[in-house]
Amino acid sequence: MDLLAHLPALQVLVPMLSAPLIVLLQPRGLAWAGATAAALVSFAIALTLALAVLDGQTLVYAMGGWPAPFGITLSVDSFSAIMLLIVTGAGAASLLAARPSIDQQIGSERQPLFYSAWLLALSGLVGIVVSADAFNIFVFMEISSLASYIIIAGGPDRRALPAVFKYLIMGTIGATFYLIGVGLIYMMTGTLNLADMEARLGDVTDINPVLVAAGFITIGLALKAAVFPLHVWVPNAYTHAPHMVTVFLAACATKVALYVLIRFDYMVFQATLVDHGLQFAVFVMPLAILGILIASAVAMFEGHIKRLLASSSIAQIGYVLLGVSLVSIPGLTASAAHLFNHALAKGGLFLAVACLAYQYRDLRLDQLGGAAARMPWTCAAFVICGLSLIGVPGTAGFISKWLLISAALESGPWGWGLIAVILIGSLMAVVYIWRIVEALYFLAPVADEAKISEAPIQLLLVTGLVAILNIYFGLFPQIPLELANSAAALLIEGAQ
Amino acid sequence: MIPETAILVAIVLPLVGALAIVLAGRIGPNIREAATAITSLSLIWVVWGLLPTLMDGGRPSVEVSELMPGLTIAFTVEPLGMLFAALASGLWLINSIYSVGYMRGNKEKNQTRFFACFALALSATMGIAFAGNLFTLFLCYELLTLSTYPLVAHKGDPATVRSARIYIGVLLSTSIALFLPAIIWTYTIAGTGDFTTGGILAGKLNDPEIGLLLGLFVFGIGKAAVMPMHKWLPAAMVAPTPVSALLHAVAVVKAGVFAITKIIVYIFGIEFLFAAPSSQWLLYMAAFTIIVASLIALRQTNIKRLLAYSTIAQLSYVVMAAAILKPLAEVGASLHMVAHAFGKITLFFAAGAIYVASKKTEVHQLRGIGRRMPWTMAAFTIGALSMIGVPPTAGFVSKWFILAGAFEANNLIAVFTIIASTVLNAAYFLPILYMAWFEREHEGGKEHGEAPFLAVLALCLTALLTLAFFLFNGPIIELESQVVKGLS
Amino acid sequence: MNLLELLGYFNYWVFAIILTIGLYAIIIKTNLIKKLIGLSIFQSAVFLMYITMDKVEGGTAPIIQAGVEDQIFSNPLPQVLILTAIVVGVSTLALGLAMVVRISECYDTIEENEILDAD
């Protein structure tokens, strides 16, 4: 077998197997370097895979050489390619920038463990994305969850601990619900392979267990994806985690759960359950709308910059769900694109926050006055990513807003209502982003600014790069759009 | 250089200029001002270099990127845009001359940021002027909003920030909440958003929706300050005078009315719209705005606020002219953009000059100021007359065309509105002139002379332009007639 | 409905009840350790469900005795899955306990409401 054939496996294995090695690299610089190298390699692999599946083909890899329903197989299609890009990109970027901030927040003797856990989280997320086996997804979900609990718990503030404990409880409940659902489906079909499940669910006569299973899986994954009413763990966890960890997790963690949710509902249930599409929409759309409106409203009144952005993440999840719940190719394209663009925007924002946090201990808005004068580049990057989050034309965020609105337009009578929701959400985004911008630029400084200067160059460069990407993908979004399109087509035809 | 590149250069040049200004700002003010001057000069050279191509019917266009099928970033030169671009680039030069005098005379801080953002705003303006389709227009429109925000908030004290918040809030939210859906709607039904002569919506849309879409566009383009979307304009008066000039004369509001005109002409197509009764409301709306704004202006005591409301009224002239939906009126609309630009920029320069020289901001303080600042007040007078529409000023020409269009459409409301507003304009400008020239300044006013030389030079230039436009407007009219060529 | 069938349902019902009890403990208890205990009960309920479905009438543990013909085996797959799940469960538990220890050090309490009051 040539290397390309092995890539899906390597995608997972590279970070996974380098994690234990990192523990042994005692001098902390080495640990960081090793972790970053591994992350970069896996990002490169992800790029290669994305280019390979750009033409809509699917790469399949049989673990241990055992054929599909019996062994575990990995499969990479255009949808997973997008997620791979998001996850590995976020991992690589945040690790690349992480060192100064992490040195500041975590004692050097604990850093090898920390970076190793970080790599584990990365590999877990990647493993979920490429896996084509229901139970294998559970295993990797647990790897990523445990690892993310660890890296969140690295937060210096003591409030990190209750926050992450709550996350642990809710995350485990979610995973167990998922496990129950998978068990019920296995009981009715006798298989764990997703494609095989779909094939065999068709001729299951007693549908009740499958319905219950669908319910369990959807709720469990919604819990992990912080879908609106189940999001309570997000704000604290994001707020008190180490800043770079927030960058990484906010960019990709919940999205992966969302990805599994979409995969299941479209590739397994949609085709087999009678008018599941309708039930799904009826169940998800209200949550999405409520999520957008309420979470944005909360964000408008948050006083702490990280909490504010965390709430906005919940709202953004709502946008993705909204697109998904339209059960149409444009809607799914919009969702897939929004996954990508939001990762860019939110990652950039949190990177900028990390830059600020490197200088400002207290991240409440009223403490950040006059930051722009001292840290012009950071604030500029922040503004750009903020505009992208709002969806101002010329930035990446605009593309997905555009797709979403046009999808809503085509979705029939209730389309205008959805558009209204989307626009109101965007206006709220204008409000909360602008609150931060005014604080940064026009608020009177409170801290003694003698010592405050620009963030370390390492951090700053990555932040700037992400900001520029936000603009680049706003003007030349062809590649992600192509992936999103074929992903949507894939899912829909999977649903037929 | 070939026109296609010229377009791109015209858009990129100010960006480069902004960068140069930032860098030069590190070295020293004079270098910085030099950078501004050079940029604006070369911009004029590039833009006006496009005129000949246009005159002989060329429509050079260039596509930058295709975001998704049908949705492209593309630029095209056509008469309306050409006029706007030429106007803006020309006035930028004068405005920068004036700004140098003003900013230094006032010892403002952050001048580098000021000039840099100014250049950015110009780049966005060029983009708007040359936009080849709705999306590109929207893109540059938002960029203009964002790049002018720092200018409006220049002073940075709480009051200013609050007003600036109103400015950005109204403009951004209207554009996102109304303009964007209108655009997407257009794209979904027409499949494209390219500006094409005769419109792209003909036959694709039924009657009530036409009115709705038109409304989304008109109110979505908050820069046009059609009531009730005008609140931001008086709020933006906190900005330094050159910025007000930029907002009122050079770029922002012009961008608004320009966008509306362009959409009416190239997206709806005037005949298609003329056929649709549900588009009538726009005319009434504009007329209403004109009258009400003039009435409010009548009651203003602060010079700049008075000018602001007069701007609102004048803008609605353009909108109304466009809404008359007759070729002559369309020409009138474009002419009025130019005319108002010249007149209003003169007035603002004058007001600013008065402020710099004597720190006077209220109307009643102007008693007898004509003796102290003859040049300034002379220019002010010319501007005011142009606003009223008295020959031999620019205002007369445009009003003439608009009236002609109104009669052609035998649209009595328009005619009445124009006459009434002319009276009102006279009612609030003439007293000022009288006060300034013929009344005696009451005792104890502090001694002051003319404003800094550069400022006075600039405002005299614009005043001259106002007069010149009355005499030499042939080529412009000919150019603009191309827009409606072939339409009865 | 013969005995085996009844037992089959009984297994599932016990699974449901234990699951419920565990979830109830997680939701209602403010003591963090009690929450974790509830969590482990919650998880073992799922183990029970999986193992229940692997039973075959008259089957034996899936270990092939040499030479014995046509013997029926219970389904090995769920057992494998649950082996994995058990280990995952205990790992989560250990992590949670470590957090509880740190919490009680930082807050001097492991009662959720008191922690919330603390900050």
Place this chain on the structure above:
Amino acid sequence: MIFIFAVFLLTMLVITAVAIVRAEDLFVAVMLTSIFSLLMAANFFILDAADVALTEAAVGAGVTTVIFLCALSLTGDREKPRQGPRWVAIGTVGVLALLIIYATFDKPRLGDPDAPVHQHIAPWYIEKTTEYMDFPNVVTAILSSFRGYDTLGEVLVVFAACIGVLFILGVSPPRKTQQVTTKNSGLRHHLIPQVVGRLLIPFIVLFGLYVQFHGEYGPGGGFQAGAIIATGVILYALLEGEANALRAIPRGVLLGMVVGGALLFGGVGVVCMLMGGAFLEYSVLTADPVFGQQLGILIIEAGVGMAVCGALLSIFHAFAARESLS
């Protein structure tokens, strides 16, 4: 007969669960939890899941309890009574229970040989195991070869838990309380337990090794073995004092075991890749594919054992050390 016994066990399960939730004293609750696990294990055994039963007994009843107790000694073992309404929670969970029970009525009845579970892929495993691996324990075959990738993930989970505990407990406690007791000297002053312990520990370890290497033939394998051996060492630590245990197997070695185990597992997979197979395709390891499978399984089981044993022990030590210095 057996069914009655099963019903009895299940009922006991429910009762125990209720008792656990109601217990005010956390110590009691933990003890009941361990009983709960034992009952669960017995249940698994009745349902023909020997391996699972063994694991549940070793991990659930053994190690978990120890860790719980360590934690309790650090946090205090009283639960404050809770005030306030609980009808909301009861309502939600009640609905959940009814939902599941409703779903069960369509499930295939217990032990129905025609249930889809037993139709599709399970028979394949049972018949192919002899063909590909040629050893009796199908569970081990699936665990370490057919679904070896899962097992690798599982090892990584254990690894994650290990480094997680080390990381979280890696910071020194904020405030030093006075020495509670001299627990860490173990029971060394008490002759009888010590003697008995010394007598037993070798056998425990021996049994662990047996389970480890007999996994292909009887119930057992890496996890169980690792857990059992870990229990033996923990017993040693309890008897001789944790310090001595650490002297016997220092932390570094434990961490090394974890890392080594994980890498051993992964390494085998990578070697398979290099030898032209897929990841974890042991057949390519040797000329004879069957022997290749057996070899690969032997090695990775060893890796699993190492990793699990090391992880559990270092977790235990992390807690125990906390105890002595808090």
Place this chain on the structure above:
Amino acid sequence: MIDLVLDVLSWILLILGASCVLIGGIGGLRLPNFYTRLHAASLTDTMGTILIFVGMMLQAGLSLATLKLFAIMLFLLLTGPTATYALANAALLSGLKPDAGDASDKPKGNTPE
């Protein structure tokens, strides 16, 4: 013939052992204080174990199972008493005076803290 004897014998043993365990259980419930309960429990550990295991060995006959059973019995016989000892010891250390006369587990005032 001989198997019948063995069978009967083994069953007798089993029943005896079971009753021992039962008595131990009842004792654990009914007896007044800690040490007496411990005493009852020890009955389960010793007599119960031995009888039941011997009974089962007789059932199993001469086979590997018997050996295993024997090993387990040995194990239990070793651990049970040790556990009992450890318990009693711990109780004593925590200041619980063995006093059959009194009917409760209240620590006395004069117990060493």
